[in-house]
Amino acid sequence: MRMGNRMLEEEKVFKDPVHRYIHVRDELIWDLIGTKEFQRLRRIRQLGTTFLTFHGAEHTRFNHSLGVYEITRRIIEKFEGRPHWVPEERLLCLSAALLHDIGHGPFSHSFEKVFQTDHEWWTRKIITGDTEVREVLSRMGDDFPQKVADVIEKTYPNKLVVSLISSQIDADRMDYLQRDAFYTGVSYGHFDMERILRVMRPMEDQAVIKYTGMHAVEDYIMSRYQMYWQVYFHPVTRSAEVILSKILQRVKALSESGYSFRYPPVHFEGFFSEKPLSLSDYLELDESVVMYYFHMWQKEEDPILKDLCERFMNRRLFKYVEFHQEHFMNEWSRLEQLFRKIGIDPDYYLVIDSSSDLPYDFYRPGEEEEERLPIHLIMPDNRLRELSRESDIVEAISGKKRTDHKLYYPEEWLHTPGAEKEKREILHILQAHPGKTETEF
Numbered sequence: 001m002r003m004g005n006r007m008l009e010e011e012k013v014f015k016d017p018v019h020r021y022i023h024v025r026d027e028l029i030w031d032l033i034g035t036k037e038f039q040r041l042r043r044i045r046q047l048g049t050t051f052l053t054f055h056g057a058e059h060t061r062f063n064h065s066l067g068v069y070e071i072t073r074r075i076i077e078k079f080e081g082r083p084h085w086v087p088e089e090r091l092l093c094l095s096a097a098l099l100h101d102i103g104h105g106p107f108s109h110s111f112e113k114v115f116q117t118d119h120e121w122w123t124r125k126i127i128t129g130d131t132e133v134r135e136v137l138s139r140m141g142d143d144f145p146q147k148v149a150d151v152i153e154k155t156y157p158n159k160l161v162v163s164l165i166s167s168q169i170d171a172d173r174m175d176y177l178q179r180d181a182f183y184t185g186v187s188y189g190h191f192d193m194e195r196i197l198r199v200m201r202p203m204e205d206q207a208v209i210k211y212t213g214m215h216a217v218e219d220y221i222m223s224r225y226q227m228y229w230q231v232y233f234h235p236v237t238r239s240a241e242v243i244l245s246k247i248l249q250r251v252k253a254l255s256e257s258g259y260s261f262r263y264p265p266v267h268f269e270g271f272f273s274e275k276p277l278s279l280s281d282y283l284e285l286d287e288s289v290v291m292y293y294f295h296m297w298q299k300e301e302d303p304i305l306k307d308l309c310e311r312f313m314n315r316r317l318f319k320y321v322e323f324h325q326e327h328f329m330n331e332w333s334r335l336e337q338l339f340r341k342i343g344i345d346p347d348y349y350l351v352i353d354s355s356s357d358l359p360y361d362f363y364r365p366g367e368e369e370e371e372r373l374p375i376h377l378i379m380p381d382n383r384l385r386e387l388s389r390e391s392d393i394v395e396a397i398s399g400k401k402r403t404d405h406k407l408y409y410p411e412e413w414l415h416t417p418g419a420e421k422e423k424r425e426i427l428h429i430l431q432a433h434p435g436k437t438e439t440e441f
Helices: 027-033 036-043 048-052 061-079 087-099 108-115 119-128 132-140 144-153 159-165 171-184 193-198 211-232 235-257 266-272 279-283 287-299 303-314 332-341 392-397 411-415 420-432
Strands: 007-016 020-026 200-202 207-210 319-322 351-357 376-378 384-386 402-409
Touching: 007 027, 007 061, 020 027, 020 061, 027 036, 027 087, 027 132, 036 061, 036 132, 036 279, 048 108, 048 235, 061 087, 061 159, 061 171, 061 193, 061 200, 087 119, 087 132, 087 144, 087 159, 108 235, 119 132, 119 144, 119 279, 132 144, 144 159, 159 171, 159 207, 171 193, 171 211, 193 200, 193 211, 207 211, 211 351, 211 376, 211 392, 235 266, 235 287, 235 303, 235 319, 235 351, 235 402, 266 279, 266 287, 287 303, 332 420, 411 420
Parallel strands: 207 376
Antiparallel strands: 007 020, 200 207, 319 402, 351 402, 376 384
């Protein structure tokens, strides 16, 4: 096995619709891209169920990971020769940028919620376990895979390196906002990244922004805010995610009850076993595998699993009303009772879904820092100023968490013959509640 890294005889270039070109000069990076664990990301969509709302959103974690690598490469290029930047950290930073999402599973957030797993834990396992990725990384030394894992886990001692991949203005966010905007066809997620890269400067603990670039950063933060509420939390996408979660929940419940599947969930069995799921079994899962099961489970005897899979595969999604707890407190148990009375299981067909986002925040003493390391501006006199203290726009949204709750249900079932009295009462409860009941897609 070749040790260390060398520059490729000829630079490799990926044509990219967002960044135009992605450049690879290091053999280490080129070989990481070629590993089977990284290639698996071609089979996992970046935006989960969003393709059912925005039909162009078919891009993958593979696309995004290359994009994060490219932005990080460009940042490092700007940092070369500046104080606080350690040139020896270049390959570590590029490797972590490329591999930061390698542990994601199919429809990862829904999957993780139902099966109580964590993509960040799998990322560390892939980087440090018995994989092609670890084998390639180990060329840089036996401790190099662990260093890469530490950067992604945000425990690496050099906080500047960590901040390039995980902070409130990092390569990850700068790629996914632009990439998701491009593939969904919306205008919200665009901002002047080139300007931000030109005014970004390395400091001891994080990258900071020259004061002259403040307006570009304001634009970036507002783009992020708009993308979350217009794309990531779109109610149609959330409806599809609710159904996806309920399919997985039903499969888990049926498996635990001893149900005899026509098409047994072989690839899911590790999640139902008392033994820990092996890394090799986890890596067998991708969205093509999951979609195959959903397709086949449309033929199952269990009416709930069958219906939910038909809904997901044919985009027959749930409708919704806005959910405010104070309005529904008295009616909630009555709604559940009525659903059961007309033969609809509320555990699968009456679902509250919550979305929340904090567009920008600053560190508060005594709280865990997590990813809330504030963005700092470097002023003309070289003092550092936290962004919201200089920007009225950012100050207006800083620290303000927005939360949204919706109640999803199969509206068409409430207009079928039978149990008309109960269905009228259900519709009265739902429709008496103020809020939107239809979607634009």
